[in-house]
Amino acid sequence: MTTTWVEGAAGSLFDVDNLPYGVFSRPGEEPRVGVRIGELVLDLAPVSAAEMLDVHHVFEEPSLNAFMAEGPRVWRSVRRWITGLLTDETERDLVEPHLMPLADVTLQLPVEVADYVDFYASEHHASNVGRIFRPDAEALLPNWKHLPVGYHGRAGTVVGSGTPVVRPCGQRKGPADQAPAYGPSTRLDIEAELGFVVGAGSPLGERVPVSAFADHVFGVVGLNDWSARDIQAWEYVPLGPFLGKSFATSISQWVTPLEALGAAWTDLPGQDPLPLPYLAPEEARGLDIDIEVVLGGRVVSRPPYRTMYWSPAQMLAHLTVNGASARTGDLFASGTVSGTERDQRGSFLELSWGGREPFGEELFGTGRTFLEDGDEVVLRYTAPGALGGRIALGEVTGRIEPARP
Amino acid sequence: MTTTWVEGAAGSLFDVDNLPYGVFSRPGEEPRVGVRIGELVLDLAPVSAAEMLDVHHVFEEPSLNAFMAEGPRVWRSVRRWITGLLTDETERDLVEPHLMPLADVTLQLPVEVADYVDFYASEHHASNVGRIFRPDAEALLPNWKHLPVGYHGRAGTVVGSGTPVVRPCGQRKGPADQAPAYGPSTRLDIEAELGFVVGAGSPLGERVPVSAFADHVFGVVGLNDWSARDIQAWEYVPLGPFLGKSFATSISQWVTPLEALGAAWTDLPGQDPLPLPYLAPEEARGLDIDIEVVLGGRVVSRPPYRTMYWSPAQMLAHLTVNGASARTGDLFASGTVSGTERDQRGSFLELSWGGREPFGEELFGTGRTFLEDGDEVVLRYTAPGALGGRIALGEVTGRIEPARP
Missing domain, CATH: 2.30.30.230 (Fumarylacetoacetase, N-terminal domain)
Known part of the structure; x- marks a missing residue:
């Protein structure tokens, strides 16, 4: 690959090894x-x-x-x-x-989203959530290391970066409350994720093996899976998150083709116990992508995607192992990316440890827990590029608007 | 309304008061x-x-x-x-x-499905499932009578009546198993449901009140939410059903317009405690629709839709209360319809009480539990029509094909 003649592009985060x-x-x-x-x-x-x-x-x-x-x-x-x-x-x-x-x-929103699936593939995130919500039990549930846990989200409310996010209303009930109450969410949160966009589908009844990932997945987007923790906590048993998530999911307007990520593949941290053969643990690889969570212009966290337990190819293999078809425009996301350190956590739920340990006092003069009206969150992503420098993936921005009466 | 001149139609289940x-x-x-x-x-x-x-x-x-x-x-x-x-x-x-x-x-499949949501609106079904899976706990979870519990399913695998259903493969782990195993589902089931099709959508950020149901919902379909109970049981904690359901959901090819169901509206069985005002319990009404579950040509169950706890208008109001948009082609289903009696249960899980009490020996010469390869299931639906007789809703058929290696 020779140098581009486009002024200002060579050596930038959007050089010819990127091209989203x-x-x-x-x-x-x-x-x-x-x-x-x-x-x-x-x-x-x-x-x-x-x-x-x-x-x-x-x-x-x-x-x-x-x-x-x-x-x-x-x-x-x-x-x-x-x-x-x-x-x-x-x-x-x-x-x-x-x-x-x-x-x-x-x-514009770059993809007409067909089905949207959200995984839960970070061991550190799943363990943190387990410790916050079930302090007396095992941090991880028994199935977690055997399969990439996931669920379907709402495709119709996937919006492009920059779309304002209106604080959702719904039912909440705290453990001490006698009955649920209706009102604006008071525990509005982000989830810093990576999204994978299916380009070439697969027919009903056919599995997509781990090895065929690049034949189907076109590229990746930045993704913020906005979450209302109070609505979610009350509704989610036993059928999973619904209104706590379905009000908005933001994706970047740039889709980075998988081909631009050739230098970003890396080993997974390691899978133990070894997953079943259809998840091909010997073939599965991770992505060395750095994420920055920016709140009001200050970086509050740097989740490292390379710490993810499950690989994206395993997610797609699992998604289709029952014969479910994949379609052009299907979007599947990694789940919140959290590393081992406090400043690598990909949600405010974790950064503030369930709201009990405000964070960011050194940045904001006051400790923060969940999102406030007017807050702007930007997720930024970079990866190693083929030219030896770094490339930027699409960033995801959203500003919180007050609830509507 | 006068009589139709079309031969054979007057007085039939497809008279001019039906017109799907x-x-x-x-x-x-x-x-x-x-x-x-x-x-x-x-x-x-x-x-x-x-x-x-x-x-x-x-x-x-x-x-x-x-x-x-x-x-x-x-x-x-x-x-x-x-x-x-x-x-x-x-x-x-x-x-x-x-x-x-x-x-x-x-x-053909009549609708290009946008988002698919499945509710869980039958008290008898939810109680039966609770008693089967959690015999030592309360049959209903704490949120169940406060909101219509629901989750997103896979829109891309909604298929038309008559499409063969291939037995899905996946991970299963019984309570006594050391580790999960991969293979064809051995607890393949039906769920007899009613589906509601959104015709006119609603914008992001706007709620659809209970009173506006008929401004948005175009009509109803018969719906069989095929379920692999063994895959579902292992995967579903904490994010809900995923591969246990996503391999196929069958809907009828006929969509009965809501206008044909004018004579079918009836009172709900009663909601106690009274739900929150946005669910407008005083306005909410049910539908008097009779369902037949037919296995291999024999009626094995007659679930009565009038026993459903939550009304379809409450489902749509709940679905949009957080500002989620609805789109043309959105499909939301009632969840399994089960009445109070054994022969009114809408799933084989309930008819066989978790596989422990085979049913239908008087019909088949041998007791049945879950679906076998070659089984054909037909769901039939009728309702009171405007001409004083009954109308038939679209029926849903599916035959089980063996798992693919």
Whole structure:
């Protein structure tokens, strides 16, 4: 890979070893697919039409789904073609008119989400939650080390980064309360996660083995699984989280293709006991992605994705082991990423240990527990890139608005 | 309402007080929307085009979604128009060429499912499950009478009636087993339910009050929420059912419009304690729908929907109380319908009391517990109609195929 001719891109977090895809619009124009280089967006539809790419129509769509449905051979050849355009100086005249500053476009939700599944794949997160909620029992439940525990979330409320998050209302009942009460959540929280987007689906009745992960998964997004802990605690037995989560899940507007993460694969921390053969523990690998949780402009936590117990390929293999089909646009998330240290925890529930140990006094002058109206949370992600530096994944932002009466 | 001129329809379960919608195809033709009268399907696209209906294009679609998205005013006027066509003898020459015998068409999945939510609204079912799984504890969990407990299921594996159901594989671990094992489910079950289809959605941040149910819900379907009890029992703590359910959910190909159920509304059995005001207990009503569970041609159970504790309007109000949006194509189901009597239970888990008390020896010569390969299950539904007789809702059929290696 040679150097890009695009000014400001070489050596940045959005160099030619990154090239995330997104959907953008400009005033009076239909949303369509673009790719990011440096601080610019390349408008793929006109360039691919001019170059007579077979699949140029997929870039005229208002989501990445049509492009993703083309499958991994097309993903690879499009990436090679884009890389050529942006590194070959002789392409400059063709390409430059279609490069737009980020500031001139509006980014959209990049994916039409089919099904949304949320896993629970961090041992440290699951153990922390167990210790906070069930202090007298084993931190991990008996199934946790045998399968990647997960559940379906609400696909219709997956929103793009920047969408305001309205504080949800619902039923809460504390252990000391006689009866439940209705009102705005008082324990609104984040969950810093990574999301995986299925590009090429699999038919009903067919399993996706761990080894076929890259044939199906197109790329990754940053993901904040907003959670109302008080609503969740009252509702979740026995069928799992529902309204405590379904009001909003934010994802980044940039989808980083799996191909950009080639240098980020790393060994898992280790699985003991060895999972069943369909989870192929000998093949499973993790991702060395650094996350920053930013509250009101201050970094309050740095969850390391490399500490995750279950690999994303094991999640997809488990999701389909019963013959469930996967579809273009399916989104599955890792669950909250938490490391071993206090400042590596991916939720305020953990950072404040259930609200009992306020955090961040040194940053804010006062200790924090759960989200307050007006709070802005940004999740930032970086990974090693193929050029030896780092690449940035899409960031996820959301500001809390007051509950509506 | 006068009598229909369509032969064989008057006085049948598919008289003009029923008129369910579906999507059909014929060899070499694109799937499109039809309405059922007697044993015939009326092809709505050409008739509505000939009559110059504004919305005739919605009937050319391969799902009901475009029609449903038009909202309740259009639903009502289309139903009035169809009723006129089928009862006014002078319309016969226009309509008759577009009436096709059911045997000449192939029915399709009628709805492009957006999000799928499954509730747990039968007190008898929830109590039975509690007694089977937690014999030493209270049958109902503390939240059960305060809110309609529910969770998200997999929308991508909702299939049309008649689709074979392949026995799923997965992890199971009995209480006496040292470690989980992988293999085909040995406790495959049905859940006889009713499904509600959202036609007109609601925006993010807005609640749907109990009183607005009919502004949003287009109609009802028969629904079988196939369940692998052994997979479910091992996986479901703490985040709820996942692979034990996600391999298949069957719905009827006919969607009965809510307007056909005017005579079926009835009082709920009674809610005590009174739920919170947003669940408007004083307004909430139930549906007097009879269900038959048919195994291998024999009726093994008759669950009465009128015994359900929570009303469908309360389910939708609860689903959106946190500001979650609803979309055209959202499907929410009642949960298993079980009455007070043994022969009114809507799952084999309950009919066989956890597999310990085989049922149906008088019908089959041998007692039955869970589903065997080759078993065919049909769920049939009827309700009081506006003409004083009964109407049939769409039935749901599925045959069990052996697990795939």
